[in-house]
Structure formats: structure tokens, C-alpha cells
Amino acid sequence: AALTAGGLTAITLALIQGSTWGWGSAAVIGLLAGGLVIFGALAAVERRSAHPIFDFGFFRHRNFTGATSTIFVIDFSFGAMLLFLPSYLQEILGYSAIETGALLLPLTGLMVVASPLGGRIAARTGPRPPIAVGLTLMAVAIFWISELSPSTDYGDLWAPTAIMGFGIGLALTPMNLAAMNAVSRDRAGAASGLLVTLSGLGATLGVAVTGAIFTQLQADRTQE
Numbered sequence: 001a002a003l004t005a006g007g008l009t010a011i012t013l014a015l016i017q018g019s020t021w022g023w024g025s026a027a028v029i030g031l032l033a034g035g036l037v038i039f040g041a042l043a044a045v046e047r048r049s050a051h052p053i054f055d056f057g058f059f060r061h062r063n064f065t066g067a068t069s070t071i072f073v074i075d076f077s078f079g080a081m082l083l084f085l086p087s088y089l090q091e092i093l094g095y096s097a098i099e100t101g102a103l104l105l106p107l108t109g110l111m112v113v114a115s116p117l118g119g120r121i122a123a124r125t126g127p128r129p130p131i132a133v134g135l136t137l138m139a140v141a142i143f144w145i146s147e148l149s150p151s152t153d154y155g156d157l158w159a160p161t162a163i164m165g166f167g168i169g170l171a172l173t174p175m176n177l178a179a180m181n182a183v184s185r186d187r188a189g190a191a192s193g194l195l196v197t198l199s200g201l202g203a204t205l206g207v208a209v210t211g212a213i214f215t216q217l218q219a220d221r222t223q224e
Contacts, residue, residue, distance in 0.1 A: 001053065003042040004197075008204065010035035015208040019216040054197075055190050058183055067179035068195055070135070072202035074168060077142060079206030081107075084214070085145075085161070093154060103154055106162035114169025119177070127174035134171025137163050 014031035021027050046052040059065045085107075089100040114134075121130040141164035145157070176195065183191040 003038055003045065004053070007035045007038035007042060008201070010038060012204065012208045015205075015212045018212050019219055054194055055187070058187075058191055058194060061182040063178045063182035064191065067175040067182070068198050070131070071172075071175055071179075071195065072198050074135075074138065074171070075199045075202030076206035076209075077138070078168060079203035080210040081142075081145070081161075081164070083207050083211060085157070088148070089154070089157075092150060095154075103158070104161065106158050107165040110162050110165035111169035111172075114166045115173050118170040119173040121170075122174035122177055127178040130174045131171045131178070134167040134169070134174075137167030137170070141167060 010031045014028045014035065018028050042054075043056070046054045046056065059068075085104065086097075086100050089095045089103060090097065095103060118130040118134065141160040144160035144163070148157070179195050180188060180191060
């Protein structure tokens, strides 16, 4: 637990402060290198532990590896969206915090609607079709939102955010089922913990990485 917290702290701090301290500064390079060393030590400790927090043997199962990797990417993207969309709606379009929350209901509400639907489809067809459709919808939505500009209003945003919410909800339950069904029942608790940890890590790094890129671009274009 200490190694996990230490590695994440070092890498996240480097990403957040990189544009301020300089990406080539000793502090940033030291934090990134230190974070990688700590994660290497974590892997070594966990492989030798009789009761590891992270059982790397789970990744020998293709379905578990594929599902957890995809969930990491989804939460990375979703974390970035939930950082920038509210800021855009409030700072650029001038909505209040309450109005912004209401305007994001197509995103969150359709996730709730589609999540049980994805589970029912997976029960009939297997997990792959709803996962493939959900991820395709999510990719389309992100590409659509990437065209955002200062002239974009909410009328241009509600449709892609709704598509993204529906796509995430449709894929999420089947991916969880695929990951959990790939391991034995007596290891389900450990597998679930690893799945949740990677999900949270994806969201954390999504905010840190895209926030660092945004801050650097903002600084560069402001200087120009």
C-alpha cells in the first residue's frame, strides 16, 4: 500500500507540475524516475508476497487483461471529460455550477440507463458485442467533442455527451463480467480489488495527464 501510494504521488506530482517546473527539470525527471523505481519495487514485493495486494497472475488470463486495460482507458477518458466539460460550461459558456450539473445529465443519466442493458445483452450474446458497440460509440463521441471551439454552445455538446454516456454504460457491465469470469471464484475478491484500483488509477492519470497537456498548451499560447 505504501509503495502504491508513493509511486502514484511521485508520478502525479510530476505530471501536474511539469509545465511549471519545466519538463526537463531535475525535480520532474527525478519524480518520474522515482515513481517508476517505486513501481518496480512494488512488482518485486508483490511477486514474493504470500498474500499480495496485486496478484499479477491474473494478467495471464486474456479476458481479464483485456477487460482491465479497456476499463483503464475508459476511465482515463472519462476522468478527463469530467475535468474539462464542467470548466468549459462554466468558464466559457457562463452556466452556474447547478446548471452545469443538470446539463451533464445526458452523460451520467444514459450511463445509468445503458449499464443494465449492457448486462442483459451480454447474457444473450456474450460480452464482446456490447463492448465493441459501446467503445465505438465512445470513440465517436470523443472525436466529436474534440472539435470543440470557443464558438461551441451547449446545443453542440449534448448529443456527443449523451452518446458517450450510453457507450460507457453499455460496455462497462460486460467488461466487468468478462474480467471476473476469467478468474476462479475463490479469487474473485482479489480480482475485483485490482479491477477497481486500475479503474481509479485510469481516472487519476486521465486528469493528471490531460491537465498537464492543457496547462502547457495554455502557457505556450498565452506567451505567443
